[in-house]
Amino acid sequence: MKKKPKKEPEFVPAAIEIKRVQMVCPDCGSTNVTRSADAQWSVEDQRWELQTTYDECNCVECGETKRFLSEALLNDNIKKVVAENEALRKDWKYEVLNGDTYLGYHEWLQHRKEAGE
Numbered sequence: 001m002k003k004k005p006k007k008e009p010e011f012v013p014a015a016i017e018i019k020r021v022q023m024v025c026p027d028c029g030s031t032n033v034t035r036s037a038d039a040q041w042s043v044e045d046q047r048w049e050l051q052t053t054y055d056e057c058n059c060v061e062c063g064e065t066k067r068f069l070s071e072a073l074l075n076d077n078i079k080k081v082v083a084e085n086e087a088l089r090k091d092w093k094y095e096v097l098n099g100d101t102y103l104g105y106h107e108w109l110q111h112r113k114e115a116g117e
Contacts, residue, residue: 023057029085030061062106 023033035057039048058065092108095101101108 025059025062025064026066027064028059028062030059032060034058034060062109 022031024031025033035053037053038051040051041047042049055067056065057067088109089105092101092105095108103111
């Protein structure tokens with residue numbers, strides 16, 4: 001009876017620290033962003049395989065469509081955008097509480113943009 005050959009241990013690479021990045025909307029600072037892509041069904045693997053991703057992304061929060069910035073690459077700029085966004089949200093909440101506006105946040109932002117504020 002033949003002996004089964006010993007199975008070689010799987011190669012396990014040394015732990016490598018991977019810096020994670022977060023995609024962030026440069027307009028409002030939200031991390032709730034999406035990107036369109038094409039996928040093709042693989043009969044062999046029984047799963048969708050990514051074929052193409054498109055350059056432009058969408059922000060679910062403010063509705064902007066553009067190329068998003070990586071927080072890891074542009075951390076200082078993103079912090080500034082987030083701080084500005086938080087200040088705008090405070091202004092909007094103040095106006096709502098005082099009865100100065102009945103607009104939702106995004107509509108209020110659009111109104112300010114159109115008014116040149």
